[in-house]
Amino acid sequence: WVGTPPQRVSVIVDTGSHITAFPCQGNSENCKDCGTHTDAYFNTTASSTFKKLGAGECVQGHYNSGAKECRMSQSYAEGSRWDAYEAQDKFYVGGEFNEDGVGSNRTFDFKFGCQTHETGLFITQLADGIMGMDMHANTLVYKLNDNHILDSKSFSMCFKLGGGIMNLGLPDPRIHLEDMQYVPLRQGSWFTVTVDEVRIGDERVDTPASTWSRGKGMIVDSGTTDTY
Structure with a gap:
């Protein structure tokens, strides 16, 4: 739930990224080509606590002096992408319906992306947006x-x-x-683990252990834009 008073926002949960973003409306930068989702686009003008971030306030975006806002974008491995400006509002994690008083002691300020454009599966998915949940300081x-x-x-x-x-x-x-079962994490912002071997049933995949850790390594990723 986002804003004051709270508006329901639904998201897919992605452990391979860290930015939360969803479509917004209520000003000249309404989300274009953003599809129809579970909820109406988040109405920025209906929230008394909504704040668009500006110069010196960007956390995940980059300041655009012409637009006087923090611009941000994200692309995903399966080809989907979105563009947004960075904002802040009150968040709380709740149920399907808003219950008066339930979120009052669980509300916190959270920075997110107000999407202005979507492509690919973000247009057709049921959920409004995406919530990145890797090991970044600005995740939920x-x-x-x-x-x-x-x-x-x-x-x-x-x-x-x-x-x-x-x-x-x-x-x-x-x-x-x-x-x-527990395994140690490798250093970094992703949930990266060392993989020694992969088995399908009782049969071991005949691949050297070094292959599984090549490049960025093996990431425990919910792969939400693929799996949702």
């Missing part, structure tokens, strides 16, 4: 932790046909079929 779990709403910078995702679960905070063993 980091901000929830900074604002003492979460005790841990942890989250988990469980995929299931017909739906799934995203758990914010430490793992919830009640929804696990087996014990958690």
